[in-house]
């Protein structure tokens with residue numbers, strides 16, 4: 135059926151999904167084996183296969199897009215796909231925010247004797263004071279310093295917020311076909327993204343070496359590192375995707391009207407931004 | 422919006438054949454078939470585990486397996502049935518039927534559709550591989566409560582965790598596809614309020630999935646880090662709380678039970694009007710009832726936690742909220758009944774399964790109400806009563822609907838009518854044995870027999886033996902079902918396009934078997 139480009143594009147059979155499944159299986163099976171003392175090679179092989187798959191699959195999509203096979207209806211499907219994918223990511227973070235709020239509002243006060251838990255506290259750990267941040271009645275991980283909000287975290291907030299501005303500026307450039315503005319804006323965004331990651335790495339190093347604040351520092355360390363860590367992972371992913379968009383922009387991809395890939399990554403970037411604001415308020419600031 | 426379809430050039434000539442066809446396919450019908458076969462194989466594997474359970478419980482004392490293996494069986498049986506049989510089975514139905522029912526050429530994102538499926542065999546392999554690992558497979562129940570699943574669990578638990586990650590990833594991609602298909606691929610004139618109810622229920626289910634599968638991923642991730650990286654999510658010593666696990670799990674878990682039943686509601690709402698030869702009674706109230714069940718399912722989850730020592734205000738709130746779900750559920754049962762009222766009913770095999778569904782699912786709904794009453798649930802909780810409850814809603818509910826769907830749509834899929842005689846034997850055999858299997862579990866549950874225990878006190882012996890006999894018979898009936906499936910694929914009376922006299926809807930306008938590509942030019946819906 136080689137009708138004109140007006141139709142909804144249905145792709146030919148593809149081997150990339152099965153490659154992706156195999157890669158995912160090896161990565162995760164290998165990781166679990168590695169945790170139990172096996173070699174890390176399976177895991178690395180899995181990661182490599184996934185990277186090959188990503189290049190292959192996205193390469194195919196980009197070629198199809200450049201060949202003009204996607205009509206507006208296909209574009210809408212892609213948009214819905216990305217939007218609901220981001221929603222699922224929001225729910226993933228919600229689980230961890232939920233754990234944080236549950237600990238701060240319920241379980242820690244209960245451990246301290248709130249509600250009908252007076253005797254638990256009196257009999258098991260009478261000296262425990264239920265004040266956030268805490269590493270629990272057993273002081274898991276020992277003495278530590280909590281992370282303040284007004285040093286690196288505040289700077290990082292500014293960095294991410296500005297990167298939201300620069301990516302929008304780049305988008306304006308794209309829409310009026312000003313390639314220089316597009317490329318400069320993207321370069322700035324990518325640079326700010328990696329700057330953020332660099333500062334976060336520095337912050338983690340500082341926490342581990344000078345503040346005795348670790349992933350294993352009770353519930354505070356747990357929520358601090360899990361939330362900021364998963365966020366950092368998403369920044370890494372977002373910055374990498376922005377980098378790909380930058381390369382594609384330099385190659386002359388995208389038109390004023392058709393640039394879904396750019397928009398998808400920009401949405402993702404804003405999502406990462408908003409999550410950070412939540413982190414800044416509830417993990418760093420209100421302690 | 423354009424109504425034509427463009428295929429990739431190499432699509433029709435040089436498309437891969439043999440095994441590669443199935444591995445690389447982007448066709449919704451192929452992928453639907455793959456899902457259905459996967460689900461059926463998992464049903465047989467999970468069923469075999471149930472046979473082990475019932476064999477051990479045939480008599481009091483320890484006869485067949487050791488207690489740890491018994492616990493592994495209850496765990497794996499639950500996980501495989503939920504994530505391997507019911508969910509993929511429903512997705513298989515969605516893949517086959519949604520494009521046919523809304524007049525779309527395929528799912529919106531066909532390559533991703535393939536990936537959603539092909540993750541499953543790998544995830545299933547990972548899950549099953551835990552059985553052969555040192556220390557045995559997971560043995561903490563399908564709800565994997567901490568600290569049983571963290572501090573006290575075997576090494577294989579980490580493989581189980583990653584299998585759940587993969588299953589979740591697959592479900593999320595599958596639901597994104599369904600949402601995009603329903604919103605973006607409907608034929609001109611197919612307005613939302615004209616969509617068949619099966620499409621509606623799946624559409625709403627897809628939102629539930631996208632909202633809660635990531636939370637499940639969060640729960641198992643917390644387990645993973647508690648087990649391996651020293652975090653304190655579920656450890657009171659560090660300021661966490663084992664009960665936190667239950668909150669995160671059931672925030673997923675309760676919507677999950679509706680994920681399994683809503684598409685079943687959709688199937689029943691297709692079958693009953695066809696064989697009552699009347700339009701579905703109260704179409705729009707069905708849509709609103711489905712939506713309100715979905716909404717309520719997020720705010721009732723702690724009815725699974727009445728005995729954890731929640732504050733009294735929590736007990737009361739979750740009790741009232743839970744009971745409220747009975748309202749939209751009752752609307753549905755009422756509408757199905759009203760559809761049959763004064764209809765010109767005939768009782769072909771699909772209709773029998775649908776009617777059994779209405780009766781038996783409702784029994785499960787009633788026991789649900791009993792357990793929703795917080796003070797009463799103190800007695801029912803973690804007894805065989807709850808096992809009876811959820812098997813009535815899941816086996817005679819979700820599974821019966823899927824089997825009914827098979828009898829209803831198989832002529833469209835294969836071009837062959839299913840033998841009415843064999844289908845009716847399968848039906849009566851199943852419906853009698855399933856009640857012998859699960860009804861007595863109400864009695865032993867009320868009498869106090871705890872769930873997930875390989876041995877029991879002598880007073881429960883009689884009903885357990887009855888239940889086991891019913892179990893073996895029901896298990897055998899599904900092997901007979903396999904025979905029916907294969908026989909129908911290989912031959913049978915040729916089906917017409919409309920298949921059933923009273924059938925309405927776009928899927929009945931295409932030939933049987935449905936051609937490989939349908940609705941490449943969108944139909945006009947009036």
Ligand code: HEM
Nearest residue numbers: 678682724725786789790792793801802803807811814815
């Ligand atoms: C009228 C609607 C329903 C109500 C009021 C209801 C209520 C309940 C309650 C209160 C429990 C917890 C019992 C306990 O642990 O003590 C429960 C358990 C359960 N329900 Fe329902 N239910 C309803 C419908 C359903 C449906 C439609 C399904 C699935 C299709 C379902 C599946 C389950 C499952 C699987 C469990 C057991 C979870 C476990 O393993 O602990 N229920 N139900």
Ligand SMILES: [Cu+2]
Nearest residue numbers: 675722724725
């Ligand atoms: Cu529930």
